[in-house]
Amino acid sequence: MSVRHALLALLSEGPKYGLQLRQEFEARTGDVWPLNVGQVYTTLQRLERDGLVEADDTTEEGPQKGFHITEDGAAELAQWLRTPPDFSSPPRDELVIKVLVALGLPGVDIHDVVQVHRRYLVELMQQWTRLKEDESRFDLNFALVVDAELFRLDSLLRWLDTAEGRLKRAAAGVDAPLPQAGPLPKARRKVGNRS
Amino acid sequence: MSYLELHDVSKTYGDGIAQVHALQGVALSVDAGSLVAVMGASGSGKSTLLTIAGSLEDPTRGEVFVDGRPLSTLSRNGKARLRRQSIGYVFQDYNLLAGLSALENVSLPLELDGVAARKAQGVALEALEDFGLTDRASHFPDQLSGGERQRVAIARAVVGGRRLLLADEPSGALDSTNAEAVMRQILAACHRGMAAVVVTHDAQLASWADRVVFLRDGRIVDQTMPAQRPEAFLADLPNA
Numbered sequence: 001m002s003v004r005h006a007l008l009a010l011l012s013e014g015p016k017y018g019l020q021l022r023q024e025f026e027a028r029t030g031d032v033w034p035l036n037v038g039q040v041y042t043t044l045q046r047l048e049r050d051g052l053v054e055a056d057d058t059t060e061e062g063p064q065k066g067f068h069i070t071e072d073g074a075a076e077l078a079q080w081l082r083t084p085p086d087f088s089s090p091p092r093d094e095l096v097i098k099v100l101v102a103l104g105l106p107g108v109d110i111h112d113v114v115q116v117h118r119r120y121l122v123e124l125m126q127q128w129t130r131l132k133e134d135e136s137r138f139d140l141n142f143a144l145v146v147d148a149e150l151f152r153l154d155s156l157l158r159w160l161d162t163a164e165g166r167l168k169r170a171a172a173g174v175d176a177p178l179p180q181a182g183p184l185p186k187a188r189r190k191v192g193n194r195s
Numbered sequence: 196m197s198y199l200e201l202h203d204v205s206k207t208y209g210d211g212i213a214q215v216h217a218l219q220g221v222a223l224s225v226d227a228g229s230l231v232a233v234m235g236a237s238g239s240g241k242s243t244l245l246t247i248a249g250s251l252e253d254p255t256r257g258e259v260f261v262d263g264r265p266l267s268t269l270s271r272n273g274k275a276r277l278r279r280q281s282i283g284y285v286f287q288d289y290n291l292l293a294g295l296s297a298l299e300n301v302s303l304p305l306e307l308d309g310v311a312a313r314k315a316q317g318v319a320l321e322a323l324e325d326f327g328l329t330d331r332a333s334h335f336p337d338q339l340s341g342g343e344r345q346r347v348a349i350a351r352a353v354v355g356g357r358r359l360l361l362a363d364e365p366s367g368a369l370d371s372t373n374a375e376a377v378m379r380q381i382l383a384a385c386h387r388g389m390a391a392v393v394v395t396h397d398a399q400l401a402s403w404a405d406r407v408v409f410l411r412d413g414r415i416v417d418q419t420m421p422a423q424r425p426e427a428f429l430a431d432l433p434n435a
Contacts, residue, residue: 125402
């Protein structure tokens with residue numbers, strides 16, 4: 001979560017003061033990521049030091065002190081929005097590590113280990129889905145946050161399901177990789193060659 | 196109060212070396228008004244569980260109770276009557292009759308049960324209204340989107356005060372928006388007092404349930420704990 005860039009985004013809409021930034025940040029993120037006001041002011045000071053925001057001259061010091069974005073700040077925000085996060089290297093996912101470690105341990109039933117994590121993930125998904133049921137709370141920002149969390153948890157569950165399928169095949173002696181795309185049959189290859 | 200109960204239910208297909216134990220000692224109870232999801236890999240016994248719960252197949256061992264009645268005591272006709280009057284089924288491929296309109300599809304089970312056509316269609320229209328499908332009543336299945344077809348199928352499954360809804364991968368062929376609409380509809384039926392069992396391999400679908408049970412190799416191996424209140428869950432989230 002880049003608080004720094006989230007604050008720049010809020011200031012790109014117009015000048016704001018610290019408390020207001022905190023309230024709007026929380027509202028925009030569906031009240032899922034609470035922010036303490038100290039974090040807001042520390043971040044604003046750094047942004048000011050880097051020339052990305054400026055304090056308004058006209059406003060007073062303290063909680064009512066206003067800030068506005070600079071040209072450099074707007075350019076930094078535009079650049080950040082279009083820069084994909086770094087997904088190039090696999091994270092050291094604790095769940096993956098636990099399953100890999102469990103594989104080699106005597107006396108550990110890997111299916112039990114997988115099931116413990118599966119149940120926990122489904123329980124978390126149930127909690128997030130429950131939040132969808134209350135439509136009075138369910139604005140667009142909140143819906144997007146909940147969806148993101150559900151898809152993240154779901155991807156972990158799918159990995160667990162796939163892992164368990166692979167382990168079962170391996171235990172049954174069918175431990176070769178899934179069928180691979182071999183060379184195409186002759187007739188089709190000919191078609192391919194022509195194109 | 197449990198509307199559906201499975202006591203030590205087992206189902207075996209085939210003999211000798213070809214014998215398959217599709218279900219082994221399954222115990223499950225589903226209260227009126229609650230939604231239970233059954234998750235498991237392909238071949239884990241999910242669909243068998245559903246067909247046995249719905250009296251479409253008999254267990255090899257054990258007993259199924261629907262509204263307190265043991266299914267083994269019902270005749271073939273008695274089971275058929277129970278299915279017509281109390282149980283609604285939802286399948287992945289909708290199973291709507293192509294030559295009938297949405298309204299006729301929904302009213303059909305009532306008419307088959309002896310309700311006069313005019314009255315049956317009135318009740319069916321109410322069911323379609325409940326799910327926001329009034330303007331689709333005269334459409335034929337091929338004039339409906341996949342999501343609408345499934346929602347009509349759910350209206351058909353709940354029409355006429357049925358009490359048990361059994362759904363097999365009800366949103367398997369739908370995108371996530373329509374899948375959510377289908378689950379909201381099933382949940383709405385539960386809020387009106389239906390007991391529902393949804394079998395699925397899709398966790399996003401299962402997460403709408405009050406309880407998720409996990410099947411592996413024909414056995415229930417685990418189930419989720421009841422969820423916290425949403426306020427408590429949100430309050431417990433770690434800060435950014």
